[in-house]
Amino acid sequence: MDSFWDYFWLVFACFAFAAYVMVLFSILADLFRDHRTSGWVKAVWVFFLFVLPVLGELIYLIVRGRGMVERSAQAARGYREAEDAYIRDVAGSSPDRDLATAQTLLDTGVISEDEYRVLADRARGAD
Known part of the structure; x- marks a missing residue:
């Protein structure tokens, strides 16, 4: 790597890969958090996420993006309620x-x- 552009493209490729992996894990977490989706549909989504990675992620975010936000907010509320209950329990009566x-x-x-x-x-x- 002798030029600036070699380093630039390396950094850009690393950033793009990290972004891809973060979105992939977010989608997989959402996919398995959704209890209304059947196992076969989940298997099809996972197949497309690994066979056509970028296109599969874009389609998933377009088709299920709104539900993804709602399920994430619901999970955050559940974690917050569990944390509050734990704090009340530990704090005593x-x-x-x-x-x-x-x-x-x-x-x-x-x-x-x-x-x-x-x-x-x-x-x-x-x-």
Whole structure:
């Protein structure tokens, strides 16, 4: 590689290949995320994506682009809800809930009055 243009075309080809691979993985993820599409249709899409790569990607994006965005947004909402639930679970419960749980345990006879007072003091100290 002796000239500027050799380096330019090498960089351009690397960029184009990276873009192709990113779009391919995005399409494959969307294709297998869609539960309404049958297995045979998915197999046909995968076949065309590997036999006619660029044309197959363009046709997929034109035909299924809107649904691809909707499925991606729905997946992001699902991940966000799971993350929020995990954070709430790890963060613990509220003092009111701790008091109610301690009262229930006392009422059912699982803990004694002294143990209830200790749990209640802890819950009130958490405020």
